[in-house]
């Protein structure tokens with residue numbers, strides 16, 4: 001029986017973040033471990049609601065009140081088992097998820113403070129490592145069937161683990177030199193230190209998953225060869241086609257780059273410092289890309305932009321502006337627009353924002369300004385209004401508001417246009433839809449029979465929690481397709497959408 005008064009006795013509390021001057025001098029995670037006592041206290045705030053709305057916010061169907069109560073009563077082994085029953089990689093979601101479950105928590109009604117679900121999750125996940133080092137769970141019997149997974153992000157890895165544990169022989173193909181998808185070279189270490197990925201990969205390997213990094217499927221191995229070798233294929237290639245602004249004057253100048261180019265180069269430097277291959281901060285063509293001593297302008301207001309901001313601080317930028325097309329959101333939920341328990345449009349400040357830099361809202365870049373040598377020296381911006389007309393976004397410039405911001409390095413973090421067009425798709429006869437994503441039938445198969453699709457490649461750029469949920473659901477469909485006995489858990493259907501009011 002949970003403590004019905006826990007939330008009255010204890011306010012919502014998170015662990016203190018490491019001090020800004022300390023953390024921007026290294027690449028370690030921003031949050032230190034919370035400590036068992038704080039987590040027990042925070043788990044005690046959960047009311048074990050008759051209708052746990054937190055479940056509706058989570059596509060994985062995490063059993064949140066169950067593990068909150070197990071933590072409250074000190075049953076850590078049972079909490080670990082309960083969390084892993086629905087989530088292959090809680091150490092990723094516990095660190096990185098924006099926590100739609102917390103937005104849906106009953107304690108958040110009327111501006112209240114939800115349970116710190118995500119923090120409890122990460123502490124349980126880390127307890128699992130401390131207790132038995134993520135003990136492998138190999139399948140007792142082999143089915144004799146073989147599955148190829150293309151892409152080693154959270155969707156591909158979740159599908160691989162589910163299928164291997166069900167007895168199928170799984171090979172994960174990844175074109176990068178290291179495994180993990182965006183977790184590896186997209187998301188910086190100050191959000192996710194890479195030993196968490198390596199530990200899971202060791203577990204998957206011990207469960208029989210074979211990894212083939214450095215293999216670009218469609219180029220190094222053809223789709224036909226893949227289909228000859230395996231009984232089914234899961235595509236989990238992500239949504240990595242970066243949106244661009246080719247029409248903005250000066251886009252071709254040196255110093256104007258896609259955000260991902262900056263993040264990948266920076267992550268490779270950090271990986272090298274930790275014992276990986278030596279890597280200077282350069283683009284694949286050798287062009288240096290580092291914020292040290294530079295005036296940096298980041299265009300965009302989401303996760304990617306905030307990650308660039310944190311990287312720029314750690315590289316020693318002279319100053320950073322982060323530009324957003326939209327006006328500054330409200331600090332609290334607007335119930336008329338996004339009623340509880342939906343995901344609210346509010347000002348989201350990441351730890352990177354308390355480290356420095358200036359956010360500028362409701363502006364658009366009119367021109368990247370040349371210093372006369374082909375290198376960017378400034379961006380010319382103007383204030384704008386944005387409205388929806390006939391379902392389309394219309395951006396209007398406010399006359400007389402143009403000004404320049406100094407800029408030696410400009411990073412475009414304005415989203416993604418779906419999965420990349422690549423030889424693999426044509427070889428399989430799989431098409432991208434109008435959003436640049438790959439459609440799945442209700443059984444997760446793409447246009448090509450026996451070829452399944454999951455994660456960002458199917459959903460468009462989304463979240464890790466959705467990638468894991470789709471990877472699990474696609475694995476369940478593959479298992480059925482291969483005639484496996486019993487049913488694997490399938491937390492979402494291809495048409496599932498986040499909780500919304502309209």
Ligand SMILES: Cc1cc2nc3c(=O)[nH]c(=O)nc-3n(C[C@H](O)[C@H](O)[C@H](O)COP(=O)(O)OP(=O)(O)OC[C@H]3O[C@@H](n4cnc5c(N)ncnc54)[C@H](O)[C@@H]3O)c2cc1C
Pocket residue numbers: 096097098150151152153154155156173174175176180181182183186187191215216217218236237238239240263303304307422424454455456457461462463464465467
């Ligand atoms: C900078 C950034 C920060 C983010 N931060 C967060 C966050 O804090 N929280 C959150 O929930 N989400 C975050 N996201 C979103 C999250 O990372 C993605 O939703 C998630 O990684 C999608 O997983 P996936 O497995 O579908 O694809 P990905 O992680 O993109 O992995 C796809 C993999 O497929 C590989 N691949 C593609 N084609 C081939 C091929 N032909 N052969 C072999 N391999 C191939 C790619 O190299 C890649 O490794 C962030 C995204 C970005 C870009």
Ligand code: SF4
Pocket residue numbers: 045046047048049051052053054055064065068104105106107115117
């Ligand atoms: S909605 Fe909040 S209080 Fe209720 S069960 Fe879920 S986490 Fe606990």
